[in-house]
Amino acid sequence: MKIFKSILVSALLLFLLSACSNDSAKESNETEDKSTPGNEQTVKKERKEKAVNGNIKVEPLPTTYQELAELPIGKYYNMDTSGENSKEEILKVFSDLPDISGNPSEKELDYFYSELLKRMQQDYEGPENLINRLKFESLGSPENSDSRYQFKDNLNVIFIIDASGSMAQKIDGKEKMTSAKDSILNFVSKLPKDAKVGIRVYGHKGTGSDSDKALSCSSSELVYPISNFNEGEFQTALNKFSPSGWTPIGLALREAKNDLASFDGANNTNIVYLVSDGIDTCDDQPIEAAKDLYSSNISPIINVIGFDVDSEGQNQLKQIAAATEGIYNTVTNESELQKELDQLNNLADQWQEWLERGKQHYEGELISNDLEIFNYITEEYVKCEDESSNIYLILGTLNDAKFFNREAYEYLTKVNREYHEWIDNEISKFNEELKELNEQNYNEAINQLQEKYNVNTQ
Incomplete structure (x- = not known):
């Protein structure tokens, strides 16, 4: 009974408070189409x-x-x-x-x-992702007990790029695929001369139609084999593909394991960047493929970038990064993507410094925790x-x-x-x-x- 009285009083007060505004809007509301959605x-x-x-x-x-x-x-x-x-x-x-x-x-x-x-x-980003960020930024430290994060004789970076149809969408008037290509080209042009880079693309054949699904889901190609940067050849490789079909992330990760097969983790620091703007659409078990690549003797560091990705895509890409103790980061435009890759340039420069010192005890300054922690919080x-x-x-x-x-x-x-x-x-x-x-x-x-x-x- 008390609840009923309380509701009655509340309703009466709401009615009195809203009476003036209701009266003024009554005429237009009565003529409104009552079947309108919403x-x-x-x-x-x-x-x-x-x-x-x-x-x-x-x-x-x-x-x-x-x-x-x-x-x-x-x-x-x-x-x-x-x-x-x-x-x-x-x-x-x-x-x-x-x-x-x-x-x-x-x-x-x-x-x-x-x-x-x-x-x-x-x-929300749990502390484990922050831990992975700090580990990545400590790459090369002689105190790092994890050999995966120690500098080796060779530094190899391979990009696995989404070329599905959705990469044709535009951000600030520029196609996402074009932004990705420009950012990666800018990154590799700054790499130390001794570092190697490769590009594998996926989903670049067929279309997004059901009739082309089988073709598109079987499409993944190493367009630039892991090697030193050559501007002309690299640009030619980037011109080979454009956004087209479905999204076979699992296939691309499995093929990347073959690409890196001759670069064992004992003598190579291997870094893999997966760039995607959406969820795997080919049901090819991307998380399992990522785990298999991570646990192989290649010992790669696997980082994932979600490029203008929706919530469903983020959920899966975060799982891929978490399964491989890598970093997941969401970027919404070319500027943010370039900023993410700039961090990798800094680490590559540190590797070159270590190499030029004859692999002596590395005393280079590590990036301070301050900014990373401040940004996280x-x-x-x-x-x-x-x-x-x-x-x-x-x-x-x-x-x-x-x-x-x-x-x-x-x-x-x-x-x-x-x-x-x-x-x-x-x-x-x-x-x-x-x-x-x-x-x-x-x-x-x-x-x-x-x-x-x-x-x-x-």
């Missing part, structure tokens, strides 16, 4: 039979930052919730969430929030803030559209606030740990982070 009345009508099942299972929220980072990225994680047409888009996208328009239980509300969160889940804070505010705006829009009562709205916003306060606190704690470790050298910091991560994930 229309509030249509949406609510469609939701009447979508009541929450009493046997629902609410998935618990993460309790560690590792668990948080392992959650799949939501389909609408980068949705603009404050734009000009955001209200209509929110109603359209989230109209199929569980119906809690009656008097839902806390369990039903928790389920609703869980389903909303799945769609807005940000691409800042980006995680931004993700937390974006996710929290976006969900809050979505809940506000759904509340205005009477998807649920005031009590439900207050409960959901409270859960959202407390959840993101927890994330914020976890980031703060990790930031303090990193500051302490930053007083030590790279390898001590990496070892302590690795030990903590292993404990947390056992």
